[in-house]
Amino acid sequence: MTELWQRDARSLAELIRTREVTALDVAEAHLERVLSWNDHIEAFLHVEPAQVRREAREIDRLFEAGADPGPLAGVPVALKDNLSTRGAPTTCGSRMLETYNASWDAHVVSRLREAGAVLMGKTNMDEFAMGSSTENSAFGPTCNPFDRERTTGGSSGGSAAAVAAGLVPLALGSDTGGSIRQPAAFCGIVGMKPTYGLVSRYGLVAFASSLDQIGPLARNVADAALLLTVIAGHDPRDATSSVRSVPELLKGGTESLRGVRIGIPTEFFDEGLAPEVRATVGAAQAALARLGAEIEEVSLPLTRHGIAVYYIVAPSEASSNLARYDGVRYTLRGEGRSVLDMYVSSRGEGFGPEVKRRILLGTFALSSGYYDAYYGHAQKVRAAMRAEFERVTEKVDVLLAPTTPTVAFRLGEKMQDPLAMYLNDALTVTANLCGAPAISLPCGRSSDGLPIGLQLMAPRFGEEILFRVAAAYEAEAARKFAFPPEPSK
């Protein structure tokens, strides 16, 4: 018999809607999973079981009263801990916000509540979303459920691990340079970064505002589409939120991909790629060709500079966004006889090493005498990169690439070498710099049994074709998600 925690979001929503099970049954099944797994992987930072049960009972009460609590009624959803949640901690994985409680809900959190979702808790992340392994969390790393000596990737590692180990069917993450797609790839699940502007950033604690997007993590493509449908759409509280209407993301059954053009960007298959990743992604390309898609090689030469552009633009924006943590309004305060002393000591105590590194890098790139050479020039290269991406995606519908150059690396492996950690984002930053949507979905395992991710990218607001190709691949390749083995007691 399929256990409740093994079921996907759509199946749970259906069981609850038809009253075969209650929302409380579903909540209890997932709370039990949290209890048996979280000590082993540290996916969640905060779970309040009494609150989870209260929310589930309220959904059951609404059904009994004949009301329709919404498309996610009773479905447990986890939130990355940089999404403001009224009455709950929102720490961003930082000592700076260790005791911070948000006074309002992020737009996506309000949308989830309106859709009837049961909020399971807040998940671990690299401090202020800066990192690719969740090891930069001030509260300790999250471990990969498939091999607990390896990282989940990051920065949304807690959300990815929680979905992969069956602690929740759905989670939200944020993606500034790959922070949803890379952990999804490392944990064998689906993770999607929407077009910049499709999902409101209101209430998302800002890291790099021109790159940040909130997106879904799930165990299959249709669940990811369902969650994105709930959170997408215009919000006047985010000036960059698009006024376009949200497309219908999954229009029914699997179709052939005849007439769909898929571009293979040669720069994403450079020598740094692990042979097993190359072979597995190559097999995925062949599966798409069997479905009738036309495959052609394309070239995006400027994307080779993606990491250099990203590690100027993102730290610059971060150094400005994180200026607000000055010891006055947000919890942690250091000692200081003068205001300046107090600012300097609060920030010195509150921020961890990677956050300091990026603030310094950004301050450097924006400082007098260096601005034009670094930030100004990087913005120009970014504009040219985006123009190049748009030119190429006029000729093809979707781009196909690996999500990451390797499978999940070992905990501690890259912590002493920040540049090596940054280079791990080489294949994901393009979509952020170009504002384009991209999805990572599982496409196989390495000989060690570690998941490998396939990445698809589309032009801006191309979510419909992106999900169509992803769903077709998922059906054709029959890559059914498999849960990790249970932790030994």
Added chain:
Amino acid sequence: MPIDRDEVLRIAALARLRVSPEEAEALAGDLDRIVAHIDSLREVELPDDSGSLTYFDQDVHREDRAGESLSRDDALKNAAETDGEFFLVPQVVDKPGGKTRDDRATRSGGDDAGRGGDR
């Protein structure tokens, strides 16, 4: 350009970040290698008409009208130090006569954290 310990301390002062001498040493090594990688961008030649980045597809205007906002209690509830009405910060303005009063009672309103003064 190479980044050494002194450069790290100069940037840290701009960023209002306390960095110990040992941290500065380690950060100099990290930043130096990162900046060396980033410097590869200088080789990228762009056409003269490469233009600049436009983030937005839309003009965003709204009426200049007060909307929903935080209550005073909500705004203050996460602060390290308040008097129930204002954020408190260390003394910023000297008392007449030039002596800085040694107490921590400067009140700071709203976003203007550094500009508080005695009432």
